[in-house]
Amino acid sequence: MDFSRVQLSDDDRKFQDDVRAFLSEIVTEDVIRRDRETGDNFDEGVHLALGAAGYLEREWKPDSDRAFTRVQRRIWELEKRRAHVPWVTSGTTAMIARSVEKFASPELRAEVLPRVYSGHVRMCLGYTEPEGGSDVATCKTRAVRDGDGWIINGSKMFTTGAHNCQYVFLITNTDPDAPKHKSLTMFLVPLDSPGVEIQGIRTVDGDRTNIVYYSDVRVDDRYRLGAVNDGWTVVREPLNAEHGDVDAADDGLADVSIMMHQAMFMAAAVDKAAQRCAVDDGAVAYRLGRSVARMEAALSAPSIFGRVALAQTMRDISPDLMDLLGAASALPDGADGAADDGAAEYVYRFAPLVGIYGGTLEVFRNMIAQYVLGLGKPAYAAPAAKKAS
Numbered sequence: 001m002d003f004s005r006v007q008l009s010d011d012d013r014k015f016q017d018d019v020r021a022f023l024s025e026i027v028t029e030d031v032i033r034r035d036r037e038t039g040d041n042f043d044e045g046v047h048l049a050l051g052a053a054g055y056l057e058r059e060w061k062p063d064s065d066r067a068f069t070r071v072q073r074r075i076w077e078l079e080k081r082r083a084h085v086p087w088v089t090s091g092t093t094a095m096i097a098r099s100v101e102k103f104a105s106p107e108l109r110a111e112v113l114p115r116v117y118s119g120h121v122r123m124c125l126g127y128t129e130p131e132g133g134s135d136v137a138t139c140k141t142r143a144v145r146d147g148d149g150w151i152i153n154g155s156k157m158f159t160t161g162a163h164n165c166q167y168v169f170l171i172t173n174t175d176p177d178a179p180k181h182k183s184l185t186m187f188l189v190p191l192d193s194p195g196v197e198i199q200g201i202r203t204v205d206g207d208r209t210n211i212v213y214y215s216d217v218r219v220d221d222r223y224r225l226g227a228v229n230d231g232w233t234v235v236r237e238p239l240n241a242e243h244g245d246v247d248a249a250d251d252g253l254a255d256v257s258i259m260m261h262q263a264m265f266m267a268a269a270v271d272k273a274a275q276r277c278a279v280d281d282g283a284v285a286y287r288l289g290r291s292v293a294r295m296e297a298a299l300s301a302p303s304i305f306g307r308v309a310l311a312q313t314m315r316d317i318s319p320d321l322m323d324l325l326g327a328a329s330a331l332p333d334g335a336d337g338a339a340d341d342g343a344a345e346y347v348y349r350f351a352p353l354v355g356i357y358g359g360t361l362e363v364f365r366n367m368i369a370q371y372v373l374g375l376g377k378p379a380y381a382a383p384a385a386k387k388a389s
Contacts, residue, residue, distance in 0.1 A: 016075045023083035032084055039208040041088035042164045051119025060094050074253040081264050089122050089161035095238040096123040096169045103225040103234050124161040126170035137180045143172035152217040160209040162198045175229050184231030188223050205349040257306025262354045266314050269343035273321045291317040308364050314351035
């Protein structure tokens with residue numbers, strides 16, 4: 001029995017038909033090709049069209065008169081994936097908008113949020129530093145009081161979407177002598193501020209991310225989110241969401257894990273492999289079946305467990321899919337003769353990055369060990385030398 005099936009009302013079916021027709025009109029083959037070439041995972045024309053049609057406000061503003069119902073929201077999420085709507089910058093904007101709504105001054109909310117809902121404002125995450133690794137609390141980017149504003153100096157790595165955004169949700173250190181979780185202050189920094197320099201970086205899967213330099217960037221205090229040195233409170237909510245540390249929906253109308261969008265690339269690759277492999281060969285059928293079983297188990301894993309399971313499964317089964325498809329599976333999407341339109345090859349390159357988004361799999365496994373299994377905090381220090389007797 002399929003307990004996931006939802007009986008759609010006539011209104012819900014009409015909503016699904018309207019959404020599907022609208023997305024097919026704006027997400028063209030040219031949009032998909034351009035997104036693949038740039039690696040941006042964002043298309044401004046598509047994003048502005050979503051805003052103009054009211055879909056961004058309906059999705060992101062829960063108190064809107066036209067906010068999605070729970071069923072409509074689920075239809076919307078699934079149809080966006082089906083249409084291959086570029087997604088990364090929309091995702092970061094949605095996370096940050098919730099923090100702006102909760103922690104920003106009324107003045108800043110009035111400046112930013114209406115333009116977020118229209119699509120004219122996008123926001124990116126300014127967390128990771130070149131030498132900081134996954135622990136964003138070790139932040140060394142400094143913000144120093146200067147009259148009614150702040151002067152910011154430092155740099156951030158992997159600020160994906162910065163070149164397409166108007167603001168960065170920036171974590172800074174405002175008290176280097178304080179404990180690391182008591183020294184942080186969050187700002188929503190306009191990216192057109194003097195002293196901000198954005199440099200593109202290409203990842204192995206072809207995506208573009210950025211390193212952003214902040215050189216004597218002056219920011220008015222009204223762009224501060226939350227209290228001074230209480231930035232950890234502000235950043236924790238979107239950080240938890242990015243980590244997958246969220247409660248399951250009671251009605252079942254939500255992804256069980258935050259990596260479901262990325263996992264759909266894996267599911268598509270598995271489907272294409274099943275269509276092209278000689279499954280009448282017992283060895284092939286066994287290996288393909290093993291990959292399907294691994295994938296289905298990962299798709300069913302909830303919360304932070306799914307965060308780990310999906311990324312690890314992508315790493316594990318993509319080489320096997322390529323091996324089953326043969327040498328032509330090494331050809332990328334768009335290449336003549338690609339065995340499966342480049343699906344498995346893309347997942348093979350994409351999988352390592354899925355395992356480091358928002359933190360590495362090793363960090364998440366330690367979180368599970370500490371906070372779920374109660375195994376205690378790992379000791380990273382070298383063992384103390386024994387005293388000579």
